């Protein structure tokens with residue numbers, strides 16, 4: 001199968017050594033990864049020198065996401081892919097999970113507990129939302145949970161919002177987050193195999209290969225926002241945008257509200273999309289800015305190209321979406337979209353269509369995370385959390 005978003009530990013130490021070596025090589029080469037559109041005046045006047053500050057070095061099993069809850073400066077909530085939400089309380093990893101639903105979760109490869117979003121009114125309503133692949137049949141589940149009176153322990157009662165059957169074990173997507181419109185956005189992959197064999201990304205009659213948007217404050221378990229682009233068209237009304245392969249991570253720019261989606265590529269091209277309502281982002285007609293089916297002369301009318309792409313050659317294999325930096329501690333990073341590659345461990349910066357390597361993390365990057373202040377974190381699949389900080393000479 002073509003490269004996908006393999007969230008599995010590499011099978012042999014030899015492969016790991018090669019990866020480490022390639023990462024080291026990449027560090028030495030550095031520089032721009034997409035030479036096109038080169039107007040140097042668009043580049044940041046001085047690229048910030050970045051490094052990683054360890055936050056957690058052990059005690060986590062396959063962390064795949066990190067978030068803070070509104071109104072809570074003390075805690076980081078960390079998703080463990082096998083099915084637990086752990087708490088990092090003022091720098092200390094608590095032994096007892098906030099939530100442990102591992103028994104009901106299918107944990108294998110790209111499957112597991114994949115997404116977490118706190119309701120903007122979490123301090124008063126305690127509501128939060130997760131995405132996971134369930135043990136019984138491999139379907140992906142969007143579910144709501146609630147905090148208890150103990151801020152370190154969740155209630156266990158589940159309210160199911162959506163169950164989406166999955167034809168294959170890969171390409172789950174799984175990110176979910178509230179937009180500035182207080183609507184819940186959910187990313188679903190094309191359902192897997194390779195090359196989207198049933199053309200789900202382009203089929204607006206189903207939910208796979210889409211970004212969804214639902215209103216969890218009205219209706220039960222949710223309602224369709226009246227502004228959804230296909231609310232009255234016969235397509236699935238939850239769809240916000242379509243034509244995605246495996247949108248594993250997305251984020252909203254805190255200043256502009258723009259929705260930045262990283263879509264993991266198939267054979268050659270990893271892409272970054274800025275997504276708007278009703279947009280068709282091309283898969284499987286196109287992979288990045290290139291025809292996929294058919295390989296030449298594909299119909300591109302109406303397809304929205306990515307704002308950036310890079311080739312998944314030897315050391316690079318899968319894009320990991322990050323955040324437009326809106327923190328205060330690294331002024332030179334302001335407004336730059338940070339993202340990474342799962343295999344190479346590189347962290348890239350993107351602004352005005354120009355990308356460059358900002359940092360080599362030297363690990364498998366499973367996700368980025370953002371704290372309340374807008375500072376950014378790198379999660380390593382093998383159990384690490386590091387904060388991105390400015391390197392001091």
Ligand SMILES: [Ca+2]
Pocket residue numbers: 243263271281282283286287288305306
């Ligand atoms: Ca695309």
